Amino acid sequence: MDEKDTSNFPIGGSAQERGYSHVPECYVLPTVQRPSQQSETVNVPMIDLSLLHQSPLEKSQTIVDIGEACRRTGFFQIINHGISESVMDGALASAKDFFDLPMEGKTEFMSNDIYKPVRYSTSLKDGVDKVQFWRVFLKHYAHPLEDWIGSWPHNPSRYREEMGSYAIQVRKVAIELMGAITESLGLGPTCMHEEIKDGMQVMAVNCYPPCPQPELALGLPPHSDYSCITILLQSCTGLQIVGYEDSEWRVVPQIKGALEVHVGDHFEVLSNGLYKSVVHRVTLNSVQSRLSVASLHSLGIDVKMASAGELVNEHNPKGYRESSFSDFLNFLTDNDLTEGRSFLETLKIKQ
Numbered sequence: 001m002d003e004k005d006t007s008n009f010p011i012g013g014s015a016q017e018r019g020y021s022h023v024p025e026c027y028v029l030p031t032v033q034r035p036s037q038q039s040e041t042v043n044v045p046m047i048d049l050s051l052l053h054q055s056p057l058e059k060s061q062t063i064v065d066i067g068e069a070c071r072r073t074g075f076f077q078i079i080n081h082g083i084s085e086s087v088m089d090g091a092l093a094s095a096k097d098f099f100d101l102p103m104e105g106k107t108e109f110m111s112n113d114i115y116k117p118v119r120y121s122t123s124l125k126d127g128v129d130k131v132q133f134w135r136v137f138l139k140h141y142a143h144p145l146e147d148w149i150g151s152w153p154h155n156p157s158r159y160r161e162e163m164g165s166y167a168i169q170v171r172k173v174a175i176e177l178m179g180a181i182t183e184s185l186g187l188g189p190t191c192m193h194e195e196i197k198d199g200m201q202v203m204a205v206n207c208y209p210p211c212p213q214p215e216l217a218l219g220l221p222p223h224s225d226y227s228c229i230t231i232l233l234q235s236c237t238g239l240q241i242v243g244y245e246d247s248e249w250r251v252v253p254q255i256k257g258a259l260e261v262h263v264g265d266h267f268e269v270l271s272n273g274l275y276k277s278v279v280h281r282v283t284l285n286s287v288q289s290r291l292s293v294a295s296l297h298s299l300g301i302d303v304k305m306a307s308a309g310e311l312v313n314e315h316n317p318k319g320y321r322e323s324s325f326s327d328f329l330n331f332l333t334d335n336d337l338t339e340g341r342s343f344l345e346t347l348k349i350k351q
């Protein structure tokens, strides 16, 4: 997620250090938006990515399973994706070290300018009476890595190497998955291959501090990602997705070594609505900080995503306007996602 932010609250440190625990009323969400503390765990489809490299039969069944998951929930988990646990642990550990730096180490990246390719900011809103979304984040472009890594934090010293190594590996997985998804749509594995290969990778490195009353606040409000797909690495549970059939929020389980995959808005558009961009949110806990690294993959900044002609017909007429990543950024300058505005809704063509 990306968002415009109006906070001037000092970022970093524990909730207590920031003084939130003294004024608990200031972050309460309206009752209907508060997270239930008894949410069930979602039964997430699990895809073994190594099967894409096995027999033609196993490969084609895996592509069918991926398509089914994109259609039913817009969400699945992957195992045997080829990224080692040490690389994933390194990304989370270097993120933690960055957020743990004293304020002076982070201020140079602090910005609310959503067009900046590297920025550090917060969703902790310091309005007169609302501090509802407890997230600090570092966001940076990541592809081509050599163009951007020089502007990433140089402190902690491990950051560039460890986050960079994860960035390269997760992008490889994303490219393979995007090919499998276009194939599952009947568009072939090389559909938009060049545009995808030259596309953007934006990494949202998120930290959710412990919240003294997690039942009254959220880490991130409900949203879908603008991307084609997002691959998410998390340090502990907290992510929830909403069921299409019953609108219930359910907890995404944390499975060691697995990564989460979200269908984003741009693949809902490409599929002309056959696949669903998953609506998700982040809940908090009172005990530990939660870290996540969301890697968002899209076409080039000004390259428009349109619904595939093959998927538009009299039974399924064109449902979406075309748009690019920069259209999304322009949308954000006038709209606040934390107030429930949705980019995808603006793309829908009313029949």
Ligand SMILES: O=C(O)CCC(=O)C(=O)O
Binding pocket: 001, 002, 204, 206, 220, 225, 232, 234, 238, 239, 280, 282, 291, 292, 294
């Ligand atoms: O922290 C998470 O689990 C989700 C992050 C997310 O949804 C985002 O950065 O868009």
Ligand SMILES: [Fe+2]
Binding pocket: 001, 223, 224, 225, 280, 294
């Ligand atoms: Fe997201």
